[in-house]
Amino acid sequence: MPLLLQPVPYRHLINSFSRAKHTRANNYEGWWSLILQQPVQEPNSAFTSKVPISVPTMDSIPLPVKAEPEPKEFVMLKGERIQVPEKPKAPDDCCMSGCAYCVWDIYQEDMEEYQTEKAELRQRFKDAGEPLPPSLKAPKKSIEDQIQDEMDPTMKAFYALEKKMKGG
Numbered sequence: 001m002p003l004l005l006q007p008v009p010y011r012h013l014i015n016s017f018s019r020a021k022h023t024r025a026n027n028y029e030g031w032w033s034l035i036l037q038q039p040v041q042e043p044n045s046a047f048t049s050k051v052p053i054s055v056p057t058m059d060s061i062p063l064p065v066k067a068e069p070e071p072k073e074f075v076m077l078k079g080e081r082i083q084v085p086e087k088p089k090a091p092d093d094c095c096m097s098g099c100a101y102c103v104w105d106i107y108q109e110d111m112e113e114y115q116t117e118k119a120e121l122r123q124r125f126k127d128a129g130e131p132l133p134p135s136l137k138a139p140k141k142s143i144e145d146q147i148q149d150e151m152d153p154t155m156k157a158f159y160a161l162e163k164k165m166k167g168g
Contacts, residue, residue, distance in 0.1 A: 070086075072084075075133045075136065077128055078128055084121070085114050087111075087114055088111060091104060094155060098162060098165075102162070121136055
């Protein structure tokens with residue numbers, strides 16, 4: 001004969017719980033007296049000893065070291081020393097707020113000016129019939145591609161989104 005489980009009426013559960021008595025152990029009455037009778041332990045001297053610390057003064061703070069500017073590059077054209085234009089540094093302070101005039105837009109203008117100055121120098125060498133120095137060779141990439149190469153991936157994605165939103 002199979003064993004069938006029958007639901008237990010709720011009143012039986014309540015009665016069984018109420019009949020169980022919970023008893024708590026008595027407090028140890030001498031506990032506080034034992035604590036107070038123990039000898040006082042001296043604190044560890046490693047935590048209580050005074051250690052002198054050095055306080056920085058104006059004499060001890062090193063002065064900031066100024067970065068030396070990169071040496072300028074020059075080319076010679078028929079005995080004339082001509083300075084090669086410096087490539088502008090890529091910005092690292094874009095706030096990604098969608099400014100109307102972003103630092104990357106300013107950088108693009110600077111790069112266009114830089115490429116124009118190099119093109120003028122190349123033309124001077126061509127007109128003089130002199131061989132072109134390696135520093136004046138024309139870039140193989142467009143200015144936009146050069147700027148994209150200097151951006152980190154997050155900035156590239158943000159810049160592309162901004163250009164799409166501006167319709168450019």
